[in-house]
Amino acid sequence: MTREQRARQLLDVAWALVGEEGTDALTLGRLAEAAGVAKPLAYDHFETRNGLLAALYADYDQRQTVVFDERIGSAKARLKERAHAIASGYIDCVLSQGSEIQDILAALAGSPELREVRRRYQQDFIDKCAQWLGPFAAGEVVPASGLWAILGAAETLSEAVAADAVEHAAAEAELERVIVAIVKRST
Numbered sequence: 001m002t003r004e005q006r007a008r009q010l011l012d013v014a015w016a017l018v019g020e021e022g023t024d025a026l027t028l029g030r031l032a033e034a035a036g037v038a039k040p041l042a043y044d045h046f047e048t049r050n051g052l053l054a055a056l057y058a059d060y061d062q063r064q065t066v067v068f069d070e071r072i073g074s075a076k077a078r079l080k081e082r083a084h085a086i087a088s089g090y091i092d093c094v095l096s097q098g099s100e101i102q103d104i105l106a107a108l109a110g111s112p113e114l115r116e117v118r119r120r121y122q123q124d125f126i127d128k129c130a131q132w133l134g135p136f137a138a139g140e141v142v143p144a145s146g147l148w149a150i151l152g153a154a155e156t157l158s159e160a161v162a163a164d165a166v167e168h169a170a171a172e173a174e175l176e177r178v179i180v181a182i183v184k185r186s187t
Helices: 003-021 028-035 039-046 049-074 079-097 099-108 112-136 144-162 168-185
Strands: none
Touching: 003 028, 003 039, 003 049, 003 099, 028 039, 028 049, 039 049, 049 079, 049 099, 049 112, 079 099, 079 112, 079 144, 079 168, 099 112, 099 144, 112 144, 112 168, 144 168
């Protein structure tokens, strides 16, 4: 098995462990045991538990980026369509990963190193939203506060849908309205 194939296998096993046992049970030793490999192999791939958590979030983000690229690429160059692509993409990505992503996000708040990892991915999303939505804003710039508000709404509504507190369609429509209102406010 190549190094990349082994890494994929370990990530898949780690996602399954998080789904079954939560992030508290996720250690490199437990991962190695569940994957049927020697513990040094897990350490060779991720070095630390924090490295594993960061790799899991990077794996999720990579899949999320593909979804966004597809949806933005197929959306018409109009504000409402872009807002819909962002709203549906964000919520669908969270739902496709299940409750595991919420556990990973909570774990990322557990140390300064992991908070920085999460902040980088948040900033990447904000930068993409600025690019996707900028053409519809005054001066082609959506204010940073508005972009952070979009991210906050996306995270909260996705979490609510995942917890069955809000219906999927209602959350998607609300997030789309929030995005449109923020961009229109900046014009």
